Amino acid sequence: MTQSNQSLVLAGAGHAHLVAIRRWISDGYRPPAGTLLLSPTPQAWYSGMMPGLVAARFAPEQCAIELAPLCQACGIALVIGTIAELDADSRVLRLDDGRELGYTHLSLNVGSVPPQPEHTDGSVLMVPAKPFAAFNRHWQAWRERSDTLRLAVLGGGPAAFELAVALRRSLPMAELTLICGGRLLEGQAAGVGKRARQLLNKRGIMLLQDTRIDRICDGFLMSGKRQVKTADALVVATGAGPQPWQAPSGLACDDRGFVQVSATLQSRSHANVLASGDCASLPGAPHSGVYAVRQGATLVDNIPALVQDRPLEDYQPQPRALVLMATADGGALLSYGRWSGSGRLLGAWKDHLDLGFMRRHRL
Ligand SMILES: Cc1cc2nc3c(=O)[nH]c(=O)nc-3n(C[C@H](O)[C@H](O)[C@H](O)COP(=O)(O)OP(=O)(O)OC[C@H]3O[C@@H](n4cnc5c(N)ncnc54)[C@H](O)[C@@H]3O)c2cc1C
Structure with missing residues (x-):
């Protein structure tokens, strides 16, 4: 176990931290000596292009940003590791390999994990859409199979829809079903749901709406006591759920476990902690990449202000965002x-x- 006392830890190479680091490089700002970026992988995968990767429209290297060159250009140390626990009162991060990292200031941009059916006997392989590195390994294995794969995608939002049509293109022989707990693309413009349903029908993707899968038993996806479908694998793209270590961290969290922040993106309970993107809870700011990117623009000034004990700026969520x-x-x-x-x-x-975002944020 190693113990280091870093002054500033940037946890997670999410959209918001990428925006901040890239702007610091352009502006010539260097964070305090000893600052580190913590990431489970040496690359940051860009979610907006993941369905395009699956559909063979992009190569893997187009969809990921190498973190080492960015960190080097900004004088930040890159630490590869995954947070397993956070003790906000003691200011310590515990990683899943036993290492501990102390900090005086912490910025969390660790994204989210899709909520999964609560009970499973393990008879259907569950593949969350995130983290992408793990999803990609399963997808590669499916492409090698010669038998008919029975695949279901769980979720009714844009990511689930995009993944379903991308998987259809990648795995033309698979039996593919999209299962939504409510209506498909609920909350989006009324006309888009109809267009999406027509497209699924044309591509031979079965759509089940108003079907909440809460259990997996004997190879069946279950809704209460009802056996909805058999499947070999279930892709879980159910939107944003909190990292499990956030609620017990001591940071004030909302009732789902997202870190509650004020308009300055500071934790409501621990002023030395910032949280941005999917892991944060702020009224008016939905969990989406578009909002995470805008919060990154606020972090450009607010992280230096926090470590220098200057006043922080407010982030203003835009009233609506374009969804493509x-x-x-x-x-x-x-x-x-x-x-x-x-x-x-x-x-x-x-x-x-998407390609513009990648071009602007990689070195
Ligand atoms: C298939 C798919 C497509 C999507 N397409 C779009 C889109 O087109 N437009 C859009 O606005 N939104 C889209 N989204 C939603 C979007 O992915 C998220 O809202 C966005 O990524 C949130 O950004 P973030 O900055 O919070 O963190 P992310 O960009 O998700 O990054 C989080 C980072 O934290 C790291 N991390 C995770 N766990 C830990 C840990 N325990 N310890 C340390 N680091 C950790 C991860 O490795 C990652 O680098 C899509 C989602 C999916 C699943």
């Missing part, structure tokens, strides 16, 4: 407020935005 969902053929569906649309031009726009 890739349809695995170069096209995309659009949802913005009550507007919906579809087509190749929207797909080209999404690619332009």
Whole structure:
């Protein structure tokens, strides 16, 4: 076990930290000596392009940002490791390999994990959409199979829809079902749900709506006592759930376990801790990459202000965000407020935005 007393720890190489680090490099700012970035992998995978990777529209190296060059350019040490526990009162992070990291200031940008059915007897392989490195390993194995794979995707939001159509393209022989607890793309513009349902039908993807899978038993996906479907594997893309170590950390968390922050992105209970992106809970800021990126722009100034004991700026969530969902053929569906649309031009726009993000944030 190693014990180090770092002054500033950036935990997680999420969208928000990438934005902040890249801006510090451009602006010539260097964080205090001893600052470190903690990440489970040497690359940061970009979620917006993961369905495109599965659909063979992008190569893996286009979808990930190498962290070492960014850290080197900014004078930050890169530590590969995964947080297993956080003790906010003692200011200690415990990693899953037993290492401990002390800090005086901490910025959390550790993303989220999709909530999974509560009970399983292990008879169906469960594959969360995140972390991507693990998801990719399973997907590669499915591509090698010669028998008919029975695959279900769980979730009714944009990520579940995108993954279902991408998996259809990658695994044309698989039996594929998309299972939503409510209605497909609930909360998006009304017209986009209809377009998505038509597309699933055209691509031979079975859609089950209003079906909450809460248990896996004897190879069946169960809704209460009802056997809904048999499957070999279940891809879980049910949106954002908190990292399990957040609620017991001592940080004030909401009733789901996300870290409650004020408008400055400071923890409501521990002023020396910032939290941004999916792991944070702030009214008006949904869990999505678009909001995480905007919070990164606030961290550019707020992390230095915190360590220098200066006043912090407020982050203002935008009232709504554009949602572009890739349809695995170069096209995309659009949802913005009550507007919906579809087509190749929207797909080209999404690619332009995603590839632009990657170009701006890697070295
Ligand atoms: C398939 C898919 C497609 C999506 N597409 C879009 C999209 O097009 N647009 C959009 O706005 N949103 C999209 N999302 C949602 C989006 O992924 C998240 O909202 C966004 O990534 C949140 O960013 P973040 O900055 O909070 O953290 P993330 O970008 O998720 O990064 C979190 C980081 O923390 C690290 N980490 C995780 N656990 C630990 C730990 N225990 N210890 C240390 N580090 C840890 C991870 O390795 C990762 O580097 C998609 C989600 C999925 C699953």
